[in-house]
Amino acid sequence: MTERTIAIVTGASRGAGRGIAIALGSHGCTVYVTGRSERQGDHALPGTIYETAEAVTRAGGKGIAVRCDHGDDTQVEALFDQVLANEGRIDILVNNAAAVYDELSMPGQFWEKPRKLADMIDVGIRSSYVASWLAAPGMAAKDHGLIVFTSASGAAHYAMGPAYGAHKAGIDKMAFDMAVDFKAAGTRVAALSIWMGALATDRLLAMIAADPEKYGYLRGQIETPEFTGHVIWALYNDPELAALNGETVIGAEMAVRYGLTDEGGRQPPSYRDTHKVAPHRHHPLIIR
Template identity: 35%
Template sequence: MSWLPDRDALRGRVAVVAGATRGAGRGIAAALGEAGATVICTGRSTATGNSASDYDRPETIEETAGLVTSLGGTGIPIRTDHLRSDEVRHLADRIRGEHGHIDVLVNNVWGAEVLKGGPADWNTPIWEHDLDAGLRILRLGVTTHLITSHHLLPLLIDRPGGLLVEVTDGTAAYNAGHYRISVFYDLAKVAVNRLAFSQGHELSPHDATAVAITPGWLRSEMMLDNYGVTEDDWREALRPGGDGAPPGFASSESPRYVGRAVAALAADPDRRRWNQQSVTSARLAREYGFTDIDGSRPDSWADLD
């Protein structure tokens, strides 16, 4: 039987999910909505279509905000390019005027999946890698997080108990011992784990917490499209004899799973015990007892060194 969230666990709390358009960001926003939070959903892809992301995708922040509201929270879409300091400063000013405070900030901006390339592009040495593409990976995956924290953390530390979540790929321990796809991707994902550590050091005197969270093999919209399946029939990608997913995809997780990890942390009055740590969604599922939307507790990191 599927685990059901406490619909009022985060009622009255204000969260910002930076990079909420799709993937983990949408899943996190949705799970915070399940727990009753007000969720400000930011990103570049909007229903007006005048500020698209690096992806040619149909998802929008308005859709994410609508999902938050349908699940019991209050979703608010605000178009923001997190590479533009002036836009993030304007976002902070608007939040200060309309809400006064942030309880949870999720740094999930990425946007470099296309630049990362597919398996045929991986392990390309730095001297052969497209330099402009590599530097944009770092700007999208790291600079955006720095700009967002600079402008929004003052709204989180004005009261005790704030939570900052840095979303990455791979724990600090795993990434320390494994080369990840390319120099640029590797550096971006290691850096985001370190951001949780360093910002946790700076937030601690303000009774605030920073945690890095990595999902496992994520069934994002892009991943499902890649295998020609949907969330409802994703296991069809595992059928033998086709060009679908490898066996490891069986332990993949929906974006809501990492979202429930964030919501569980936010609802934990003793969350400071996690400060500066780097954890997986699966580890937090074991700790807090939540499940994915199908009632499972997948852990795609379990069999990796």
């Protein structure tokens, strides 16, 4: 019997994380689903880690819910200890957890919005670093693994203010720099960042319903939350993955590369076409 691929998807109670976890489950993965929501009412939006884990199992995988606040290093360490004790390895880490607040899309300048928006730098950039730091030694020792950061085009243009932009730009650069270290260590572990499109999450659908004049155009560009998970699975199984190590890729373009479509056979558009933006190209200079 083929061993299940072992994946951790952080921030998977709802939204992109939930969709990615379910998609990986449909490919037979064991998916550790992390987040803080254990019961309805823990968050303004619906969704819990247990519901996601059950959906992963229904999809054909094995979903395991682990309550974890990614702003607490002790809880994150316990998560990785649990996975390694149970499974002996981690094949895929999806860094998706982020402190996202409704006030991000409020009108006004950054100093007119709540200071808590800076939390995205802690639970977003720092939390992704810590999770990757914990996953990397085992991956490097086994010469196998994929670390993914879920990003978006706000890394390269203004979107909802500097906290959001710093988060997206920061994780794109983190993927690049981690790849430099993996290559220097002579391991085949890969790190990359994926620009997801506008996702049909409860949060975005509510925003569209509340202000269709402002956000209605997104209906024609929207991706299902599962779409990125299928792209990640294709990347993980790509024998040429090393060529993409350290890159920031656009999920819609990777789908074309791998012959993937979204729900209903749709081919989501690329930011390169809709927004006329593309990921930054990093210089090859290395200073140690």
